[in-house]
Amino acid sequence: MAPNQEKTENPERRKVIALLEPMSSAAESYRNIRSSIFYTAPEGDMKVLTVTSSLPREGKTTTVVNLAVVIAQCGKKTLLIDGDFHRPKIHRLLG
Numbered sequence: 030m031a032p033n034q035e036k037t038e039n040p041e042r043r044k045v046i047a048l049l050e051p052m053s054s055a056a057e058s059y060r061n062i063r064s065s066i067f068y069t070a071p072e073g074d075m076k077v078l079t080v081t082s083s084l085p086r087e088g089k090t091t092t093v094v095n096l097a098v099v100i101a102q103c104g105k106k107t108l109l110i111d112g113d114f115h116r117p118k119i120h121r122l123l124g
Contacts, residue, residue: 042123045122
């Protein structure tokens with residue numbers, strides 16, 4: 030990595046482990062979650078997946094971004110919508 034890139038690179042992007050380090054154990058964990066979701070849903074029935082929690086900073090954004098990446102990597106159409114109107118973060122991780 031060039032010295033100038035270190036300053037301009039978005040540190041938030043490091044959380045997209047499924048994209049940056051696809052062979053890591055963390056990325057494999059997201060693929061396991063994806064497989065579990067697909068296995069439990071009747072074939073072709075799942076259209077929407079919502080991730081939520083009652084408290085901030087529980088890892089929702091990191092989880093949904095990595096999950097969206099592994100779902101897209103297996104060839105499924107994937108649309109990720111950031112519903113946090115007060116503190117949106119998904120654009121920082123993927124932008």
